[in-house]
Amino acid sequence: xxxxxxxxxxxxxxxxxxxxxxxxxxxxxxxxxxxxxxxxxxxxxxxxxxxxxxxxxxxxxxxxxxxxxxxxxxxxxxxxxxxxxxxxxxxxxxxxxxxxxxxxxxxxxxxxxxxxxxxxxxxxxxxxxxxxxxxxxxxxxxxxxxxxxxxxxxxxxxxxxxxxxxxxxxxxxxxxxxxxxxxxxxxxxxxxxxxxxxxxxxxxxxxxxxxxxxxxxxxxxxxxxxxxxxxxxxxxxxxxxxxxxxxxxxxxxxxxxxxxxxxxxxxxxxxxxxxxxxxxxxxxxxxxxxxxxxxxxxxxxxxxxxxxxxxxxxxxxxxxxxxxxxxxxxxxxxxxxxxxxx
Numbered sequence: 001x002x003x004x005x006x007x008x009x010x011x012x013x014x015x016x017x018x019x020x021x022x023x024x025x026x027x028x029x030x031x032x033x034x035x036x037x038x039x040x041x042x043x044x045x046x047x048x049x050x051x052x053x054x055x056x057x058x059x060x061x062x063x064x065x066x067x068x069x070x071x072x073x074x075x076x077x078x079x080x081x082x083x084x085x086x087x088x089x090x091x092x093x094x095x096x097x098x099x100x101x102x103x104x105x106x107x108x109x110x111x112x113x114x115x116x117x118x119x120x121x122x123x124x125x126x127x128x129x130x131x132x133x134x135x136x137x138x139x140x141x142x143x144x145x146x147x148x149x150x151x152x153x154x155x156x157x158x159x160x161x162x163x164x165x166x167x168x169x170x171x172x173x174x175x176x177x178x179x180x181x182x183x184x185x186x187x188x189x190x191x192x193x194x195x196x197x198x199x200x201x202x203x204x205x206x207x208x209x210x211x212x213x214x215x216x217x218x219x220x221x222x223x224x225x226x227x228x229x230x231x232x233x234x235x236x237x238x239x240x241x242x243x244x245x246x247x248x249x250x251x252x253x254x255x256x257x258x259x260x261x262x263x264x265x266x267x268x269x270x271x272x273x274x275x276x277x278x279x280x281x282x283x284x285x286x287x288x289x290x291x292x293x294x295x296x297x298x299x300x301x302x303x304x305x306x307x308x309x310x311x312x313x314x315x316x317x318x319x320x321x322x323x324x325x326x327x328x329x330x331x332x333x334x335x336x337x338x339x340x341x342x
Contacts, residue, residue, distance in 0.1 A: 076173030089131030185280025258304030
């Protein structure tokens with residue numbers, strides 16, 4: 001009598017199975033050699049193997065999700081309430097604390113985080129700040145890579161990146177074409193790195209900032225090549241101190257000049273988290289706030305101090321949190337995409 005092979009005796013390789021029919025054809029011949037096994041039993045075993053193969057396929061696709069091409073990710077649907085995603089746009093190395101009127105011993109670390117943000121609203125999506133390193137200028141390897149930035153006046157900067165903004169967006173179901181609005185806290189290079197990616201969005205910008213970006217005279221901290229496409233974007237000029245992006249008070253761009261002529265901060269009201277104010281460069285290090293220090297390179301130190309006082313009053317009035325975007329330690333504690341705040 002020919003021996004019947006049991007399922008667990010078959011030499012199934014521990015790898016994803018993508019075709020149930022091939023799986024069955026490969027292994028059922030062992031059973032077919034046994035002339036005493038009835039057609040019914042063979043059919044039952046064949047059906048059982050198909051079910052097992054399907055289960056393996058589902059498991060393989062689930063477990064291998066991290067290897068999926070970002071372009072194949074699901075398409076995000078409008079959320080029921082406002083969501084705030086925090087993207088990792090790298091780490092900026094800053095050895096010169098003197099520019100910030102600080103000493104190295106007064107800060108936890110001289111490194112600065114570079115966060116980018118997506119605000120997903122039932123009526124549309126807003127990108128706030130876009131990092132320093134354009135996605136198209138480097139190729140992710142899965143490891144941290146150091147990128148060198150040369151500014152128009154010859155200044156050199158270094159930043160470490162390991163994730164592209166485009167890939168992080170895709171992971172949560174968005175592409176640049178899905179973005180309704182783009183707003184930059186200000187025009188410095190470490191906030192405009194991927195601005196060109198969102199040229200199809202409506203750009204929300206104060207006239208003073210736009211004039212500084214396209215007026216032909218560039219300060220040392222601008223990188224015009226990263227935002228040149230915005231010159232032809234649909235644009236809404238922000239003329240008042242507050243701009244209610246979606247008209248319901250949940251996402252408000254607030255004037256906070258000083259660091260640059262038209263510097264802005266962003267207020268986001270979340271149903272569970274409460275109010276959050278994204279600082280732009282109102283502060284760079286927490287020590288600036290606790291020690292009352294203002295950087296040397298502000299457009300107007302007097303305006304910066306006034307803006308800080310106004311934002312502090314707003315924080316108290318709304319019981320909101322202040323997220324200092326460049327705070328390396330504070331940023332490390334935030335949930336990163338694909339997680340989100342709501």
